[in-house]
Amino acid sequence: MEPTIDETDPPLPPVIEAAWGLRERAPKGPRPGLTLAGIVAAAVAVADAEGLGAVSMSRVAKELGAGTMALYRYVGAKEELLTLMVDAAYGEPPGPGGTGPDWRAGLARWSWAERAALQRHPWVVRVPISGPPLTPHTLGWLEDGLRCLDGTGLTGAEKMSVMLLLTGYVRNEALLMAQVQEASAASGRRMDETMAEYSRLVARVADPGRFPALHAVIAAGVLERDDDPDDEFVFGLDRLLDGIEALVTSRAAG
Incomplete structure (x- = not known):
C-alpha cells in the first residue's frame, strides 16, 4: 500500500x-x-x-x-x-517476537537485540538525537516493538511510552558501559582493580555518620566486585518489564 x-x-x-x-x-x-x-x-x-x-x-x-x-x-x-x-x-530489526501473552518475552528479545546493536557500534549513543525515528531501520525497530504489545490492552500512547522507556534504558546502559570500559582502558587497570580502589577511596572520604547506608554497602564488599554487565542489564530490564506488566494486568482487570 x-x-x-x-x-x-x-x-x-x-x-x-x-x-x-x-x-x-x-x-x-x-x-x-x-x-x-x-x-x-x-x-x-x-x-x-x-x-x-x-x-x-x-x-x-x-x-x-x-x-x-x-x-x-x-x-x-x-x-x-x-x-x-x-x-x-x-540494521534490520529483530522481528516482532512474542505478542499477546508473550509480549514480555518479545520486548525482552527486542531490548537485548538493541543492546547488541549498540555494543557492535558503541559510537551510536554519542550521536545527538535530532528528533523521533524516521529512517527505514529505526522505524522498523519501533514497529517491531509496538507489535510486541498487540493484545495487551494498552492504548497507543501507552505503547509509545513503553518503547520510549525501554529504548532509553538500553541506550543509557550502553553509554554507561562504553564509558566505564573506556575509563578502564585509559587507566590500564582491570575493572575489579578499579572498583577495589574506588571502595577504599570512598571509605576514606565518606564519614560513616553522614553516609551510613554507603558504608554498609562498602562493608558488604559490593563495590569491590566486578559484576557481569549482563547481570546489571538483566536486573534493570526485569524491573522495567515488571512495571509494564503491572500496567497490562491493571488494564485487563479494568
Whole structure:
C-alpha cells in the first residue's frame, strides 16, 4: 500500500529522502564509483575503528579515494551522514517476537537485540538525537516493538511510552558501559582493580555518620566486585518489564 500524501504535509528533509531512496540520483550528477550506501558504509567503518570523532567528510572521502566535494553530491552535510550512519548501524530489526501473552518475552528479545546493536557500534549513543525515528531501520525497530504489545490492552500512547522507556534504558546502559570500559582502558587497570580502589577511596572520604547506608554497602564488599554487565542489564530490564506488566494486568482487570 502506498503511503498517503497530503499537499499540506511538510516536505521531507533531504536526508530522509536519501534514506528511503526517494532521490532518483545524486544532485549535480553522481560521481562514477560512488554510491550513498558505500559512503555510509565507509563512515561506519571509520567510526567502528576509531570512534565518532574520527568521522569527517574529508576522512570518509579519503577512505573512498574520492574528493571531499564529491561526497556532497550524495550527502548535504556531516549531520545528514550521521543520521544515515545510525540507521545503517541499527540494521534490520529483530522481528516482532512474542505478542499477546508473550509480549514480555518479545520486548525482552527486542531490548537485548538493541543492546547488541549498540555494543557492535558503541559510537551510536554519542550521536545527538535530532528528533523521533524516521529512517527505514529505526522505524522498523519501533514497529517491531509496538507489535510486541498487540493484545495487551494498552492504548497507543501507552505503547509509545513503553518503547520510549525501554529504548532509553538500553541506550543509557550502553553509554554507561562504553564509558566505564573506556575509563578502564585509559587507566590500564582491570575493572575489579578499579572498583577495589574506588571502595577504599570512598571509605576514606565518606564519614560513616553522614553516609551510613554507603558504608554498609562498602562493608558488604559490593563495590569491590566486578559484576557481569549482563547481570546489571538483566536486573534493570526485569524491573522495567515488571512495571509494564503491572500496567497490562491493571488494564485487563479494568
